Amino acid sequence: MILDARIPGGPIQDKWDRHRFEMKLVNPANKRKFRVLVVGTGLAGGSAAASLAELGYDVDAFCFQDSARRAHSIAAQGGINAAKNYQNDGDSIWRLFYDTVKGGDFRAREANVYRLAQVSAAIIDQCVAQGVPFAREYGGQLANRSFGGAQVSRTFYARGQTGQQLLLGCYAALSRQVGLGKVRMHPRTELLDVVVVDGVARGVVARDLVTGKLSSFAGDAVVLATGGYANVFFLSTNAKGCNVTATWRAHRRGAGFANPCFTQIHPTCIPQAGEHQSKLTLMSESLRNDGRVWVPKTPGDKRPPDQIPDADRDYYLERKYPSFGNLAPRDIASRSAKEACDAGRGVGPGGRGVYLDFRDSIARLGRAAIADRYGNLFDMYARITGEDPWRTPMRIYPAPHYTMGGLWVDYNLMSTVPGLHVIGEANFSDHGANRLGASALMQGLADGYFVLPYTIGHWFATASLKPVGTDHPEFRRVEAEADARLARLLAANGSRSPDSFHKELGALMWDKAGMARNQAGLKECLQRIPALREQFWSDVRVLGNGDDLNISLEKAGRVADFLEFAELLCADALQREESCGGHFREEHQTPDGEARRDDRNFCHGSVWEWTGQPGAPRLHQEPLVFEHVKLATRSYK
C-alpha cells in the first residue's frame, strides 16, 4: 500500500489555489459522460451529489434512510465555524487553521486543515444563498457565538438546529437536481460492497431495503459519505442506523483505514437511565457557555444539589483550566468528568454523572435570556429525564459522538483505491485526534461543496477509464458474495438477536476502549472480540427472509461488520503508545493526569491495510510534518 498524500508544493496559503490551477479539467460537454455514485446524503454526500450534478456529471445518490433529508447530520445542534471575522474579534483563516491543528492535538495534515479554513467562509455564503435561516441580529446581519475550544466568536447557528437547517439547505439543492433529472436518488438502499475492477473502484452492490433486491451500479467514481463508526460502542449519540459497513467493506477491498482509535467522546450528554437505553442524547455544548460544571467535593455526598453550598462544590474545569474554564475542549472536559466519577464524586443513578448548573447565569442574566438561548435544550432535558432543569442542575455524562478516524484519503480526498473518494466524517483527514465543536459541519460541507467537485474532475481527466458495466464478471462475483453473506445470516438460526450481540460488543468497547484505554484492557478486547464474532455467526437469529423489508437482517449485517471493525480499532489503540486528543492511554499521562503525546514516535497517521483476515492488518504510516504550527503541548490551563 503506497501512501502518497499528494500535497501540492509551495507556501501553505497558495497550495489550494495552485492545485486548482494545476488540476486537469473535464470539458463541460463531456461531464455528462462521467457517472458518479455518491453513497450517503448527509452534509458531505448531499452537498457533493448536488454540486456534481450542477456541474453536469451524471449522479446516482444512495441512502439507507427513507429520505435523503434524514441523514444524521440533521441532528447536529450547535453550529458551524467559519473564519469570517464578522465580530471583529481577531479571527482569520490562520487562526481557524491554528485552532484546528492544535485542537486536533497535532495529528492532522496541515495542508488539508489550511484548505478547510480557507473555504470555510464560502460555505456560509453558499448556505445563506440557499435560504438557510441562520440566527440574525436586529440589524439583519448574521449572529455568531463562541463554541467549545475557541476564544473567538466564529460559530454560525440556527437556534439549536444548525445541522438540520444546513442539511435541509443541501437537501433542497439535491432535490432541485433530482427534479431536473440530473440525480437519480435511491432512498432505502444500503451499500453492501464496493466493486473494484483492475484495481480501480468502478461500482457498488446495494440492497433495496424494501424489496430486498440486490443490485449493481457501475460508475466512473465512487464517493463514500457514510459518516462515522461511533455506534461500535452501541450507545452513542449517533442515529440508530449509523454504521461502519460502507467504509469497512471498502477497507476490505483495499482502502487503508486511518487512525480508527481516534474517537470523540462528547462531554454534554444525558446520562444513561437504565439497561433498556437504546441511544444517548447529546445536548449542545453551547450550554457550557453559561452552565458551570461541578461535582461535590466529598465522595458520596448525597445531598440534593441545591443544598450543597459553593464551599462544598468542586467546579473542576474552572479549577483545572482557569483560562478556558467550562469551555475546555471536548476530550479534556470528558476525561475530567470520568475522573470525577471514578473518584466516587459522580452524581445521579450509578454515580455516572456531573452537574451542569445554570443557577449563576440565571441570576446574572435572568431566566428569559437563558430561555432564549437554550430553551429547547431545557425542554429536551426535561422530556427525557422527567426532571426540571430550571429547578435542579442538569446531569451530564460523556458519550461517544464522533469519530475522527476513517478511511485514509490524499489531498484530493481519494482513498488508496483509485477512484474511491471519501468525504465528511467517513474520512480521516482534518480533525486529527480530536475535533473542535462546530467543525464537523464545516468539514462535511467543505468536502462536498468546495473540494471534491474540483478534485474528482482531475480524476476523470487523468484516469483514462475503460468502460465497465454491471455485466462485468467482477460485479457478478461481488453480488454473489453479498448474497451469500445475507443467506448465511438468515441460515444461522441461532438463539440470540443481532441487537444482543451489538450490546455486548458495545459494553466491552466502552469499558475497555472508550474514554480511557490501557494495554491490558485492549489486549482483552483483542481476545474477546474474535470469540464474540464467532459466536455471532453461529448463534445469531435472523427471522423472516431476504426478499422483503427485514429489520433484523439489516441490523445483523451492520453488527457483523462492527464485530470485525472493533478489532481494528483496538489494535490501533494498542499500538499508539501515547495519549493524544480523544485517545487516552492510561500508561501515558503526566503526573497531574493530562495526556502525554509522543511526537518522536507517533507524529504520524496510522494507516491499516486489510490482508485477507480480520485480526491480521498490516500497519503503514503517513508521517506528519508541522511547518506552520509549532508542535507544542496542548495546554488549556
Next chain:
Amino acid sequence: MKVKLRIWRQEDARSAGRLVDYALDDVSPDMSFLEMLDVLNERLVAQGEEPVAFDHDCREGICGTCSLVIDGIAHGPRRATTTCQLHMRHYEDGATITVEPFRARAFPLLKDLTVDRSSFDRIMAAGGFISVNTGGAQDANAILVGKEEADLAMDAAACIGCGACVAACPNAAAMLFVSAKVGHLAHLPQGQPERQRRVLGMVGQMDKEGFGTCRNYYECEAVCPKEIPVRFIGEMNKEWRQAALDYGEQ
C-alpha cells in the same frame, strides 16, 4: 410497569393487516416509547416471531423518521413530541396502548408500521428550493434579513417532514408540511425570485400525489411535533392565489 399493546401487523402492501395483542410486564417508566417497542421486538425474536417493523433513526426528535399513530393520535398524546421522545412515564401502569401506522393514500404502507413518505420528497423536487448553484454566492452579510423575519422563516423551517400533519388530518392533506416549506423561503429575500413558481410547483405536485384538501380542522397543528402554526397555511393560500392569478390557470 405493565402495558398491553395492540399493534398493527401487515406483511406488505398487498396483504390484509390486523391488530395483534401483546403484553409486556417489564417496562421501565424511563424508557422511551420506541425503547419499549425494542423490548417487545427482542422478545418476539426470542419467541421466533418476526419483529414489528417501524421507522426510526435519530431518536432525538429531529430526523423525522419515526411515526406511529398511538391511541389514535399521530406521535402520541404529548404535545410537541415525536414518538421517539415520548416516554413511558406518561402512561398508567396496566395501560392498553393501540399502535397504528400513519395512514394516508399518499403514504402507502410497506410493512407493519412502516409507510412510504417519498411523496414529500417529490413535492420538494417540484420547487422546494432556491435555484443557486454552488459557488459564486455573495458575501453572506450582503443579504440583510431582519431578526423578526428570520425568526419567522426559522419557525417554518423547523418542520422535520415527519408527516404527522397528514396522518392527523381527516382528509390526509399535506398543507401544513407544504406551507412550512413554502413559508420558510417566502419569508427570506433569497426566496423572492422564484416565489410564485415555487408555490405553484409544490402545490401542483401535492395534488398529484393524492393528498386531500384542507378543511381547516387544524388537527395538523395539534399534532405537529415542532408546533408549526397553521398561519403558514393561510400564507400559502394567499401566495398560491396571487401566483395563480399572475401566471393564469396552469
